[in-house]
Amino acid sequence: MKGILLADNGDLAIKPVLERDGIRSGIIIGGSEIQNAYIVLGMNQGELKEDPLIGPNLLRFIRAKATKTAVIRQVRIHLERDGLDYDELKERINIKLKTD
Known part of the structure; x- marks a missing residue:
């Protein structure tokens, strides 16, 4: 899945380019699956107006006696x-960890 990429600080990832016709561009487009997963997993329910049910509330598991x-x-x-x-994301993350 391709999408607009974000920098490490959460801002848009931009590489400024001045086209021949004088138009400036530079928003970086690329594979955004891991980025999207990171954003979703950091959310709590109700934070996203378009889909208030999304957000796993992972912070509640810190002191809870939840199973894996x-x-x-x-x-x-x-x-x-x-x-x-x-399952696909889990494999990609594991492969990335093994190669780093």
Whole structure:
């Protein structure tokens, strides 16, 4: 999935370019699945006006006696609600961690 990329600080990732006709451009477009997953997993329910049910509220699991299965279930539900595949993202993250 391609989309507008964000910089590490959350602002738009921009690489300014001055075209031949004098028009400025530079918004960076690229693969945004991991970025989107990061945003979704950091949300709490009600934070996104367009879809108030999205947001796994992961902070509540810090002191809770939740099982790993319960946390994964919550993550899977909310990623799928945003159109992302948990299993695919999990593999991509693991491959990235092994190569770094």
